[in-house]
Amino acid sequence: MSRALPKNAMRTVLVTGAASGFGRGVVSALLARGFRVLATMRKADARRESFASEIAKYPDALEVLELDVTNAEDRDAIAQLATRRGLDGLVNNAGYGLFGALEDVSEAQLRAQLEVNFFGLALLTQALLPALRIARGFVINLSSTMGTTAFPLTGAYCASKFALEGLSEALYHELSPHGVRVHLVEPGGHRTDFATNVTWGDRVTAAYSGQTRGYRALYTRLASGSGTPPDAVIAAVAALAQRPSTRLRIPVGRDARAIATLRALLPDSITLPALSLIFRRVFPKNGPRPVTAIAPQSEAR
Numbered sequence: 001m002s003r004a005l006p007k008n009a010m011r012t013v014l015v016t017g018a019a020s021g022f023g024r025g026v027v028s029a030l031l032a033r034g035f036r037v038l039a040t041m042r043k044a045d046a047r048r049e050s051f052a053s054e055i056a057k058y059p060d061a062l063e064v065l066e067l068d069v070t071n072a073e074d075r076d077a078i079a080q081l082a083t084r085r086g087l088d089g090l091v092n093n094a095g096y097g098l099f100g101a102l103e104d105v106s107e108a109q110l111r112a113q114l115e116v117n118f119f120g121l122a123l124l125t126q127a128l129l130p131a132l133r134i135a136r137g138f139v140i141n142l143s144s145t146m147g148t149t150a151f152p153l154t155g156a157y158c159a160s161k162f163a164l165e166g167l168s169e170a171l172y173h174e175l176s177p178h179g180v181r182v183h184l185v186e187p188g189g190h191r192t193d194f195a196t197n198v199t200w201g202d203r204v205t206a207a208y209s210g211q212t213r214g215y216r217a218l219y220t221r222l223a224s225g226s227g228t229p230p231d232a233v234i235a236a237v238a239a240l241a242q243r244p245s246t247r248l249r250i251p252v253g254r255d256a257r258a259i260a261t262l263r264a265l266l267p268d269s270i271t272l273p274a275l276s277l278i279f280r281r282v283f284p285k286n287g288p289r290p291v292t293a294i295a296p297q298s299e300a301r
């Protein structure tokens with residue numbers, strides 16, 4: 001049974017990657033719900049200005065702080081601050097996508113992907129857990145549909161999110177006796193800066209050029225502003241912060257819920273070949289048909 005926390009308890013939550021997308025929205029949603037927020041990001045000094053109206057509205061509740069999750073000194077500084085002040089919640093949101101066929105991503109790109117989406121997150125969480133255990137607080141990890149179901153040409157990103165899912169499930173059990181909640185929010189595709197910030201493999205092997213063109217076309221469309229607004233993900237994170245829940249995985253978005261339901265109901269022997277067929281149609285080996293090759297209906301007859 002879930003229990004709402006007292007509204008007036010001023011609890012402190014740290015959000016990573018708070019400059020844009022879900023993170024930016026979560027900061028506003030938590031402030032509006034009466035939380036004290038440590039909004040952390042890279043280049044915080046240059047970005048503080050974009051929080052001016054909220055700093056004016058919540059002068060005692062919002063702090064904008066520097067944190068590159070891959071930087072050990074940044075993590076140490078944040079951990080010291082959290083230990084001094086106390087910390088009730090951590091929203092591990094910072095992340096990005098490295099896309100492209102495995103043959104097309106360099107070792108440095110592969111390692112950087114895991115460094116941000118997994119190692120940085122894991123080490124930050126490790127550093128903040130002593131404070132979170134004292135507060136009997138919570139950890140909310142931004143995973144993805146791609147944390148449970150892999151798509152082609154996204155192996156590096158999927159690996160980072162599958163790793164996060166494993167870590168989080170272990171922590172769910174490990175920390176429950178200590179009163180610390182762990183949740184995985186698993187969004188489907190949503191409109192943030194994610195598509196713009198996708199890094200592609202540093203080469204395109206001829207064998208994958210068609211599939212890569214198809215995937216890039218999809219992400220160019222998403223980067224141009226189409227897609228589901230981020231509100232439901234932001235609301236899901238804020239609700240978990242406010243109202244204790246025993247749920248580990250929370251898929252958000254119609255696509256995410258549909259895939260989660262299919263995976264829960266059907267065995268891999270059915271879903272994997274079916275998904276493979278779909279992926280072969282959506283990202284064909286020879287690439288999407290050029291628009292000019294599609295004859296108008298009247299001429300095609």
Ligand SMILES: NC(=O)c1ccc[n+]([C@@H]2O[C@H](COP(=O)([O-])OP(=O)(O)OC[C@H]3O[C@@H](n4cnc5c(N)ncnc54)[C@H](OP(=O)(O)O)[C@@H]3O)[C@@H](O)[C@H]2O)c1
Pocket residue numbers: 016017018019020021022023041042043067068069070093094095096097116120142143144145186187188189190191192193194195197
């Ligand atoms: N949007 C989607 O469709 C979607 C779907 C499923 C899951 N997700 C996940 O949701 C999370 C948030 O992404 P978003 O959609 O809100 O995209 P976004 O707008 O690109 O936000 C990602 C944030 O992560 C920050 N970041 C990247 N590397 C960092 C580092 N080393 N240290 C600290 N911050 C870093 C970025 O900061 P900079 O500006 O400094 O690069 C950016 O503010 C990610 O974990 C992503 O994997 C997104």
